[in-house]
Amino acid sequence: MEFLPDSVREGLEQARKKAERRKSRLRLEVGDRSIRVLRSWSTGFALDREEGGNLRGLVDLFEGSKHIAQCLILTSREDGDELIYEIKRATPAADKPPVDFEQPDFKPAGYLPPT
Known part of the structure; x- marks a missing residue:
């Protein structure tokens, strides 16, 4: 790509960034900011x-509107x-509060009353 003019190279780079943003559904929320994740892996x-x-x-x-995890980064x-x-720590998000007792299998x- 060294043979292309600078303006064309910059245009191609902007188009690549735009395509990556559109492709990824992951995003971070920090305070009132929402930031799109370009690429992700396990760590x-x-x-x-x-x-x-x-x-x-x-x-x-978040993945779309679903809260996935809270991460320490x-x-x-x-x-x-x-x-x-x-990512130093990732705590999965749950839709229910944690319980502090063992639940039976x-x-x-x-309940059916005796007849």
């Missing part, structure tokens, strides 16, 4: 350098136009 993810900034601490990870390195973040569907 981290990549954000656009312009959008990400220097994030660290707890963030909420750290900026790891820069890779071109991407910031690579490392068999749960009756209802």
Whole structure:
């Protein structure tokens, strides 16, 4: 791509970024900000350098509108136009509060009084 003019190269790079953003459904929510995740893997993810900034601490990870996890993150390195973040801890999001007692495997569907 070195033989292309700078304006064409920049246009191609912007089109690539736009396609990656559209393809990914993952996003982070930090306070009132929502940031699209470009790529993800088991121990981290990549954000656009312009959008990400220097994030660290707890963030909420969403896939579409579904809350997946709360993650403790750290900026790891820069890779071109991407910031690579490392996940130190990821706590899966649950739709019910945790229970502090053991639940039996068999749960009756209802109660029938003796006849």
